Amino acid sequence: MVQLKNMLPEGVETLYGDEYAFKDEILNNVKNTFRSYGYRQILTPTFEYFDMYKEMFGGINFRQMLKFISPQGDVMVLRPDATIPVARMAAKNIRDKDEYLKFFYTAPIFRQLETQKGDEREFLQAGVEYFANPNPECDAEIIAIGIKTLIDNGIEDFRIDLGQVSYLGSLLEEVESDQHVRKQIIQLIESKNQGDLKSYLEQRPMEIQYKELILNVVTMYGKPQEVLPLAQKCAINEGMIKAIENCEEVVRILEDYGYKDYIIFDLGFTNPLNYYTGIIFKGYADNFGKAILQGGRYDQLTMNFGTYKPACGFGININYLVEIVSMIKTKDRVTCYTDYLILYEKSTRKQALTDAEKLRKQGYIVETNELTDINKQTLLAKQRNIHEIFVVDKNGCNGIEVIRNGVTNDIKEILNRG
Amino acid sequence: MDKVKIALAKGRTADIAIEMLAQVGIVFRDYSKNSRKLVFKDTSGQVEMILVKSGDVPIYVEKGAADVGVVGKDVLLEEEADIFEVLNLKFGQCRMCVCGKKDYELSFNRKLIVASKYPNIAKNYFDGKGIHCEIIKLNGSVELAPIIGLADVIVDIVESGKTLKENHLEVLKDIYDISARLVVNKVSLKTKSEIIKSLISRLEELTLKGEFQ
Numbered sequence: 001m002v003q004l005k006n007m008l009p010e011g012v013e014t015l016y017g018d019e020y021a022f023k024d025e026i027l028n029n030v031k032n033t034f035r036s037y038g039y040r041q042i043l044t045p046t047f048e049y050f051d052m053y054k055e056m057f058g059g060i061n062f063r064q065m066l067k068f069i070s071p072q073g074d075v076m077v078l079r080p081d082a083t084i085p086v087a088r089m090a091a092k093n094i095r096d097k098d099e100y101l102k103f104f105y106t107a108p109i110f111r112q113l114e115t116q117k118g119d120e121r122e123f124l125q126a127g128v129e130y131f132a133n134p135n136p137e138c139d140a141e142i143i144a145i146g147i148k149t150l151i152d153n154g155i156e157d158f159r160i161d162l163g164q165v166s167y168l169g170s171l172l173e174e175v176e177s178d179q180h181v182r183k184q185i186i187q188l189i190e191s192k193n194q195g196d197l198k199s200y201l202e203q204r205p206m207e208i209q210y211k212e213l214i215l216n217v218v219t220m221y222g223k224p225q226e227v228l229p230l231a232q233k234c235a236i237n238e239g240m241i242k243a244i245e246n247c248e249e250v251v252r253i254l255e256d257y258g259y260k261d262y263i264i265f266d267l268g269f270t271n272p273l274n275y276y277t278g279i280i281f282k283g284y285a286d287n288f289g290k291a292i293l294q295g296g297r298y299d300q301l302t303m304n305f306g307t308y309k310p311a312c313g314f315g316i317n318i319n320y321l322v323e324i325v326s327m328i329k330t331k332d333r334v335t336c337y338t339d340y341l342i343l344y345e346k347s348t349r350k351q352a353l354t355d356a357e358k359l360r361k362q363g364y365i366v367e368t369n370e371l372t373d374i375n376k377q378t379l380l381a382k383q384r385n386i387h388e389i390f391v392v393d394k395n396g397c398n399g400i401e402v403i404r405n406g407v408t409n410d411i412k413e414i415l416n417r418g
Numbered sequence: 419m420d421k422v423k424i425a426l427a428k429g430r431t432a433d434i435a436i437e438m439l440a441q442v443g444i445v446f447r448d449y450s451k452n453s454r455k456l457v458f459k460d461t462s463g464q465v466e467m468i469l470v471k472s473g474d475v476p477i478y479v480e481k482g483a484a485d486v487g488v489v490g491k492d493v494l495l496e497e498e499a500d501i502f503e504v505l506n507l508k509f510g511q512c513r514m515c516v517c518g519k520k521d522y523e524l525s526f527n528r529k530l531i532v533a534s535k536y537p538n539i540a541k542n543y544f545d546g547k548g549i550h551c552e553i554i555k556l557n558g559s560v561e562l563a564p565i566i567g568l569a570d571v572i573v574d575i576v577e578s579g580k581t582l583k584e585n586h587l588e589v590l591k592d593i594y595d596i597s598a599r600l601v602v603n604k605v606s607l608k609t610k611s612e613i614i615k616s617l618i619s620r621l622e623e624l625t626l627k628g629e630f631q
Binding site for chain 1: 420477480485503504505603604605606607611
């Protein structure tokens with residue numbers, strides 16, 4: 001045996017039969033939901049040039065990208081984000097500048113995270129991206145698909161937390177010119193650290209009403225009917241007013257979808273990936289401490305690839321979704337099984353293999369093997385969840401019931417039924 | 419009604435936090451300082467308390483294993499967890515400082531050797547100042563490092579300054595004010611907002627009274 005110092009790299013996953021089937025079923029649910037809204041599946045490469053990500057105005061922390069060097073000396077990265085390559089595909093494949101595109105993908109995402117924190121360095125993400133529609137209708141559709149994806153997987157207790165990055169953005173643009181200070185303020189708002197934000201602002205030469213306004217943003221979270229009127233009152237420029245109008249319109253549309261009750265707001269949301277320009281949102285399931293889905297509007301991203309296609313989309317972490325569904329779905333879970341195991345002797349092998357193929361054609365899952373020790377083989381069949389064994393020897397064919405209750409079947413009878 | 423799980427940093431922080439919680443009506447009857455128990459339920463049955471090592475509070479809260487936590491700002495600066503830091507509880511006050519031998523003068527001719535229990539804080543501070551430094555992570559008795567020449571300076575917590583004085587060291591620079599903080603999981607604040615928001619506002623009132631320092 002090979003003696004490995006480390007069996008597996010940190011943060012990767014191995015899955016066996018039933019667990020894989022469970023995950024696959026959930027993934028299929030997600031794909032069906034996406035398809036039912038007219039989104040079409042696309043594929044982006046697993047690795048690409050580091051330069052593409054580096055050139056982006058937004059993007060992911062470079063340190064968090066898993067990199068390797070190609071034989072030609074180029075630095076490559078394993079897909080650290082799905083939206084950027086999808087945006088490139090949307091920008092580069094245009095027949096008509098007005099053509100709208102609805103894409104979905106399922107892809108592993110790789111991140112080089114801090115060690116020993118239990119974070120996944122490879123996880124499966126699925127997502128939708130809607131290009132060339134700048135309207136709130138598009139934002140609402142994306143959010144509605146997020147909601148429907150959770151509902152279709154049997155999750156009932158969840159919330160969608162909406163923010164609007166241009167609200168805080170327009171405010172800071174007006175009141176603070178220093179980039180470094182803005183960054184500091186954003187960081188304190190992001191962690192809802194009102195106390196430290198207050199003492200930080202006290203040292204700044206800024207008008208007192210602006211300071212109060214910034215401090216107010218920290219508390220602008222909760223139900224839409226509470227947050228939005230307050231935010232409206234606090235708006236001091238065109239950008240902030242527009243941002244709130246946009247939020248209100250999206251909420252009105254979501255009300256028509258019948259999804260208003262899932263919506264909460266947090267205008268203190270900032271822009272972790274930098275490419276978001278408008279509505280931004282996260283999805284939370286009750287009793288699960290991490291955001292399961294996130295997305296938002298990114299109008300400028302395609303400009304990096306030479307085409308203007310304002311867009312909105314979201315990604316859902318399938319690994320988290322599986323964890324949540326397995327918390328709530330404890331019964332009727334998919335299990336791997338085999339319908340029939342056909343055991344034969346040398347003289348009956350040809351007959352057995354022919355019968356097995358006929359059964360498979362009828363849709364049964366069939367395994368075959370040589371008859372050696374029937375007791376041992378029955379025991380193993382039980383472990384593998386094989387429902388029934390047929391022994392085909394010179395005396396004919398005998399069924400041995402393994403798992404199912406009731407009478408055993410005759411192989412010929414089943415074949416004739418088909 | 420949702421249950422809330424609260425993680426406290428074992429030791430003095432937990433002792434004071436438990437007193438504060440009792441004042442806002444969250445009472446843990448089965449808790450005593452000498453108990454070896456790690457999980458406690460309050461009298462209303464709505465709050466569960468766990469006691470963990472202070473450095474572990476951020477990860478419990480970030481991962482959602484606990485909804486709320488009480489931990490020193492020093493730990494939050496060192497661990498940089500993705501959590502909400504909603505309230506300064508104002509007790510456990512001390513300072514994070516750069517300390518060295520009396521009359522120590524920073525040399526610009528070579529890299530600075532810094533010993534600390536807080537390597538990230540130390541590194542971020544000197545990087546921010548543009549000072550080339552090398553960090554040596556120690557687990558205790560950090561004051562020893564400059565005395566015996568393991569490091570030029572240390573970055574450590576200073577409460578009364580007594581330890582420094584007895585070892586002929588002094589504070590060269592204050593970096594941060596440290597005190598206990600109330601932290602909240604980013605999802606729990608939204609999914610259990612009623613109970614957590616009410617906890618925050620009750621504790622805030624209490625800190626304004628200034629009884630716990």
